[in-house]
Amino acid sequence: MGHLSTAELERHLDHLRAAPKVEGTLGLVVRRPAVRAREVVPEGVLDAEVGLVGDNWLIRGSRSTSDGSANPEAQVTVMSHRMVGVLSDDPEVQALTGDQLYVDLDLSVTNLPVGARITVGDALLQISAKPHTGCAKFVDRFGPEVMRFVNGRVGRELRLRGLNTSVVSGGAVRVGDAVRRL
Numbered sequence: 484m485g486h487l488s489t490a491e492l493e494r495h496l497d498h499l500r501a502a503p504k505v506e507g508t509l510g511l512v513v514r515r516p517a518v519r520a521r522e523v524v525p526e527g528v529l530d531a532e533v534g535l536v537g538d539n540w541l542i543r544g545s546r547s548t549s550d551g552s553a554n555p556e557a558q559v560t561v562m563s564h565r566m567v568g569v570l571s572d573d574p575e576v577q578a579l580t581g582d583q584l585y586v587d588l589d590l591s592v593t594n595l596p597v598g599a600r601i602t603v604g605d606a607l608l609q610i611s612a613k614p615h616t617g618c619a620k621f622v623d624r625f626g627p628e629v630m631r632f633v634n635g636r637v638g639r640e641l642r643l644r645g646l647n648t649s650v651v652s653g654g655a656v657r658v659g660d661a662v663r664r665l
Contacts, residue, residue, distance in 0.1 A: 486626025487570065493632075495569045499641060500589075502565055507588035509603055509660045510564030513578040514538045519620075521578040526657040529606040531650045534558040535583045547613070555649050556611035559583050562645035563590055566633070570625055579624045582645050586662045590642040600665045605654025607665075611647040614639075 514522040514537045527535050534540040534553075545554040562582040571577050577585065584603060588595075595601065597612045621644075622630045633644035 487629055489628045489632055492569065492629065495565075496637070499563065499565050499569070499643065502563060502587055502589040504589045504594050505664050507586055507662045508564075509584060509586055509656060509658055509662055511567070511574055511577060511585035512656060512658060513583055513585070515540070515543075515581070515583070518543070521575070521581075523574045523578050526655060527583075528653065528655055529559060529603070529608070529650050530653040534650060538583060554613065556613040557615070557647040558649045559608060559647075560615055560645055561586055561590065561608070561648055563587075563641075563643060566643045566645075570629065580621060580645075581618070584656065588662045588664065590646055592640055592642060595642075595646070595664060600651065601648075602661070602663045602665065604656035604660035606656055607651040607654075608648040609651050611649055613647045615642070615645045615647045617644050 512524050512527045514524055514535055516522060516537060517539055530536055540558060541553045544551045547554050560582040561584045562580055564585040564587045567577040567580055567585055595610050597610055599610045601608050616634050617630055632638050
C-alpha cells in the first residue's frame with residue numbers, strides 16, 4: 484500500500500470540509516476482537532458498559548489510565564468516512580486505521596465541541612475531551628505524511644484523525660444509519 488503525500492492529501496480538503504454538519508450517515512463499522520485483528524461488519528451493538536459489543540476495548544485496557552483499565556473517554560472511536568476514503572476505497576484497508584465507527588459528518592471542533600452528543604442509529608454518544616491522535620501503527624500503515632496531515636493545525640481543527648466518544652445509551656448501529664448532531 485503506497486503512502487499519500489501532503490500535496491495529495493491537501494487536494495481533498497474541500498471535500499473533507501464539505502461533510503454534513505447536522506445529519507450524515509454511518510459508512511463503516513469495525514470491531515477489533517483482538518490486538519491487530521479487524522472485523523468489518525454490517526452492524527453492531529453499542530453498549531454503555533463494553534463499548535462496541537465484540538470489540539476488545541474493555542479487556543485491552545489503556546496506558547492512559549493509572550490502573551491500566553479501559554479509558555471511558557475513549558470507549559468508541561469515530562473517524563470521518565470521507566477521510567478514510569481518501570486513504571483507500573477498500574473497507575478492509577480503511578479498517579486498519581483502528582477506529583470503530585466511520586461517519587460522514589463534520590467532526591470538527593467547531594461543529595462537535597467536547598460534550599456534544601450525536602446519535603448513531605439507535606445509540607447516543609458523547610464527544611470526549613481526550614484527543615484522538617493516532618499511534619505508531621497508524622504511521623506504519625498510512626505513512627508519516629498522513630499522520631502529520633491529520634495532526635497538523637487544519638487536521639486537528641477538522642479532527643481528521645477522528646475523535647473519542649463514550650456511550651451514553653446503547654443500541655444497534657448499522658451501515659447506512661443516520662448520524663445526527665444533537
